[in-house]
Amino acid sequence: MPKHRTFLAISRRLFHRLRGGRLEPWRAGFSVALGLFVGVQPLYGLHLPLCLIICLPLRLDVILAYAAANISLPLVAPIIVLTEIQLGSLVLDGKLVAIHLSQLRGGSVVHLAAQLGIGAVLLGAILATLGGLIAAQIAQLAMKARDRKDSRWDPRGFADAILRTRLRYESAPAKDRHYVANKLRFDPIIRVICELKTHLGDVVDVGCGRGQLGLALYELGRIQALTGFDWDERKIATARIAARNDVDYSTEDVQSVPIPEADTILIVDVLHYLTIEVQDNLLERVAASLRPGGTLIVRDVDARRTFGSLLTQFCERLGVHFNMNRGGMLKFSSRQWHSDALRRHGLRVTGTVTMPGLFLDNVLLLAVRPDDPDGVSPTDG
Numbered sequence: 001m002p003k004h005r006t007f008l009a010i011s012r013r014l015f016h017r018l019r020g021g022r023l024e025p026w027r028a029g030f031s032v033a034l035g036l037f038v039g040v041q042p043l044y045g046l047h048l049p050l051c052l053i054i055c056l057p058l059r060l061d062v063i064l065a066y067a068a069a070n071i072s073l074p075l076v077a078p079i080i081v082l083t084e085i086q087l088g089s090l091v092l093d094g095k096l097v098a099i100h101l102s103q104l105r106g107g108s109v110v111h112l113a114a115q116l117g118i119g120a121v122l123l124g125a126i127l128a129t130l131g132g133l134i135a136a137q138i139a140q141l142a143m144k145a146r147d148r149k150d151s152r153w154d155p156r157g158f159a160d161a162i163l164r165t166r167l168r169y170e171s172a173p174a175k176d177r178h179y180v181a182n183k184l185r186f187d188p189i190i191r192v193i194c195e196l197k198t199h200l201g202d203v204v205d206v207g208c209g210r211g212q213l214g215l216a217l218y219e220l221g222r223i224q225a226l227t228g229f230d231w232d233e234r235k236i237a238t239a240r241i242a243a244r245n246d247v248d249y250s251t252e253d254v255q256s257v258p259i260p261e262a263d264t265i266l267i268v269d270v271l272h273y274l275t276i277e278v279q280d281n282l283l284e285r286v287a288a289s290l291r292p293g294g295t296l297i298v299r300d301v302d303a304r305r306t307f308g309s310l311l312t313q314f315c316e317r318l319g320v321h322f323n324m325n326r327g328g329m330l331k332f333s334s335r336q337w338h339s340d341a342l343r344r345h346g347l348r349v350t351g352t353v354t355m356p357g358l359f360l361d362n363v364l365l366l367a368v369r370p371d372d373p374d375g376v377s378p379t380d381g
């Protein structure tokens with residue numbers, strides 16, 4: 001690759017990393033809140049390092065946070081400091097204070113510093129709350145405008161389909177009903193898949209759980225036929241209630257069940273329940289069951305030593321510990337390992353989507369079975 005292209009690619013990746021991901025209300029809100037909080041602390045010179053240290057692991061927007069931290073412009077900083085001292089004085093002494101230069105001597109300096117410290121935290125919290133809420137609102141409006149511009153995206157149709165999916169679970173046990181409602185509301189995967197132009201056709205949902213993902217896609221009219229299996233009988237019972245007679249859900253162990261031929265296969269948050277050998281074997285069987293041109297959609301934790309990844313792994317382990325998911329020892333593998341395995345089994349990795357979500361680190365991999373199997377090289381994708 002020519003040098004300027006490499007430079008551009010690295011700059012683009014760096015910029016993306018600094019932004020933390022796509023513009024979402026929660027990201028804008030927390031980034032601005034953090035920036036404002038940091039910006040009013042009397043730690044001049046440390047605002048940028050603090051924004052970087054806090055934002056990067058949390059996938060917040062460093063650029064937005066640092067812009068907000070610049071609230072302490074030279075002309076504004078004295079007003080902020082005076083306000084903080086007054087706030088601190090109200091908390092410590094119950095009254096506002098007149099500030100004299102003489103206080104900068106002797107023991108009063110310590111008291112003044114305490115007032116300033118407490119006032120800075122208070123003012124930071126107030127501004128962060130207000131600014132964060134306003135930023136989230138603005139980002140929400142910006143997102144809506146973006147959605148309107150995107151002709152593939154039909155928010156009304158999407159919302160209706162999600163509602164219809166939720167209603168399917170009305171007679172399911174309350175625990176499952178609430179779980180599904182939350183998943184439909186907060187898990188971005190349905191929308192991410194919707195935004196793919198891919199024709200989903202006949203879909204197999206491997207480790208379908210309660211089935212809400214497949215049913216939402218079905219309600220969205222994106223699926224021709226849907227089959228799902230999971231080894232958890234309780235979840236399959238719930239999925240069957242919701243499926244009515246539209247979908248075929250069955251209790252099966254993905255380690256041994258023959259995978260039906262399909263245009264699209266979903267393996268969402270399932271691989272890490274299997275040993276590495278079984279993960280590889282499942283990907284091989286799945287790749288073989290895809291029709292030419294068909295797509296495999298895998299989502300899993302990208303196993304790496306980052307805060308988000310370790311936190312996600314910890315949450316998954318908690319899920320098993322508290323019997324929310326049936327499983328034993330969890331085995332997390334990296335995005336690289338997933339991609340390599342898919343290529344080894346003859347698929348072309350066509351895209352990865354880092355799942356939006358506060359703190360968590362899930363990656364969606366898209367892999368296509370080429371029409372011409374000889375067209376795949378081990379370095380494809």
Ligand SMILES: C[S@@+](CC[C@H](N)C(=O)[O-])C[C@H]1O[C@@H](n2cnc3c(N)ncnc32)[C@H](O)[C@@H]1O
Pocket residue numbers: 206207208209210211212213229230231232235252253254255267268269270273274325326327
């Ligand atoms: C975190 S849940 C994800 C469920 C679903 N894919 C979704 O997106 O909601 C993982 C699911 O994998 C299922 N699972 C784990 N190991 C399995 C196996 N060997 N055979 C079938 N299902 C399995 C669990 O029962 C659980 O429902």
